[in-house]
Amino acid sequence: MRTGKAVVVITVLLIGALVVSCGPQTATPTQAPPTVAPTKAPPTAAPTQAPPAPEYIEFGASIPLTGKYGALGAMVKPGYEIAVADINAQGGVYVAEYGKKIPIRLTIYDDESDPTKAVSKLESLYAEQKVVVYLGGAASDMHAATAAVAEKNKVPYLGIAFALYSIHQQGYRYLFSPFPKSPAQARDVFEILNASIPKGERPTKVAIFQETTDWGIELGNLWKENAPKYGYEVVVYETYAPRAEDMSAMILKAKEAGAETLLTVPSPPDGITMVKQMAELGWTPKFTLMIRAPENVAWGETMGKNGDYVTIFPGWHYAVNFPGVDELNAKYQAQFGRPADLLTGPAYACVQIAAAGIEKAGTLDRDAIRDAIAAIQMMTVVGPVNFNTDGTGNVLNPLVQWQNGKQELVWPPEHATAPLAYPAVPFDQR
């Protein structure tokens, strides 16, 4: 009676699986242990009345450290780690409920630039590490996937390196992003051009190369919608799939149409392909806004002179004049030999905000932390931050330009390290 035996085997296996799974599960994520042993809390609360405090406040992040967004994730990770180290160096975050400072323990997973893996990592962080705050990775399509997990698990989520606005229109309550969003990027590019370049010299013929991703579609449409309002004409609107190897057709179309401005949001590999092919085909837009790909610090080295004149909305620059930036730059310089990278500052700010939220809430209850973050108004390394009801942050949107192999801050003028270099010198004359 083989069926009966099969049934026994299946039942035993399933029950065995259940029992095995009930046991303690180990995780070996990259962890940033506290750099300094926790110090004694200020004696503001009677120790006998406070409940036993946890050893750590658990923060969890899933970051693309490898894969197509690896270069972006590599800028985000040190921001989180340095901020956690700085806070722990002060003894941690004061939590009134326990009457003491508690250090943060940050657990970081590499999601390999795969949104599905990022979702899975966040689930693990919730289930295994019992995190009270999620720190996001990088790139809009990654955040688009993970923000829903935060909402499901009711864990406050602070994410940067994504400008996708539509996530914030889903009605999520736990998502916060101290980072410029698509509507600002779609508006600011034209306002900056009009403010920086005299009428008659402006690059009014626009080519938009729209990546077929959530954010690519969103920003492409917003640019198209905004252009006429500021006196610009979209002469070419082309779409391409991520990881496209041949972009020559759309480049030639833009060249033939006499496009003077290029607006696009390629991933780092696609951005390199795009500019290389533009140089080969001899099309140099007078002005290029290429968000995301040139944020990588290796852009200048990889592209050489072809990488110059390209501008970015990275959300931050090491030259901005806000409290804490110099200290962050010094620590980054000591570790990496250069001032902090573009996404490092916003990442640092996320931890500042989360810590302030916990301190304000006075508890490690996730809902209370969420409410505290929603109401926060504070100064960070990205400047003053507060949040709208949809979780978008009211933050500065600086414009950075590659000039002579360096990322120069060209807007706003009060923070700028160099004026906007315009028009771009043709590729073959650099």
Add this chain to the structure above:
Amino acid sequence: MTAKKGISLALLVAGVAALWLVPSMGVSDSLLNLLILMFIYTMLASSWNILGGYTGQVNLGHAAFFGLGTLVARILYTGGRPLFLALLAACVVPVAFSMLIGIPAFRLRLRGDYFTIGTLALSQILYITIGNVLPKITYLPIADIQNYQLGPRYHIILASALFTIGVAYALVKSRLGLGMVAVRENEDAAESLGINAFAHKLLALAVSAFLGGLTGGAYAYYQTSYYFNYTFSPPWSLEPVTMTFIGGVGTIHGPVIGAVFFVLLKEWLVMKVGEYHLIIFGVLFLLVVLFLPGGLVEAWERIRRVFTHRPAGKIVLSPSAEGSDLSGNSLASERKEVPMI
């Protein structure tokens, strides 16, 4: 009913009841998620096994059925349609699609490697096309996310898994199932005995697509967010093959055992060695095919043989405990007996 059969039935009922009651035992979400993954992979492997294991038509494009199931269910469910309707459509649409490919493929007597490569290519085409046509992420409705309950999802997916195993069991115990096995073993010989190979293969394809679609529907109801083309990606085609071979191809319990083993090992290996787990699974798959073609089911038979001291000649192997290669050819040099399960 013999006493032995009665005990087996009682154990089955107790096992199912225990599984059903797991959410009310106050266990962690982590465990529920693990069990849900096991159920989903069980469904995926069992549905693949009907066409690949019992009928010998190795399909490397099962992700097409799974993906279509997720796509249809997700669009209908997020569009406000009732869950039952979404799941039903998730089953029906892949069947319709399977007929579009199955009728010409089987009419043209596309066999072995040609069928396998054809299905792989088709799923890849769908993967790329869906990625281009539907590039945006899909979320569950916000109300569902904010009030997300794992328990009801667990029960629906467990019920779907039991239904899948039940359908597979009923099918292979029937005359149709015998016909499918006959087609797998020797299509020409089966036809010479009056078995309509075309109809049997088509039926197996339809049932496989139906259950693959149901798996997709369950997945779409379970996952909060994913990109539409993700469920058409190659792992959803290759993993059911791996699981079925590891468990025991051409048996009812093989895919279940394979799925449980696969999920537990994968979870553990991912934690320990990250993406290198893919290499480990690849090596494991090769070892199983080469040295243990009947998978863990055969391993169990061998172990039992050692402890019961039963002579090898009297061991009764299930239809494909001997296993088959990727072209559906039997790997066993000598067949003992061919009961259905």
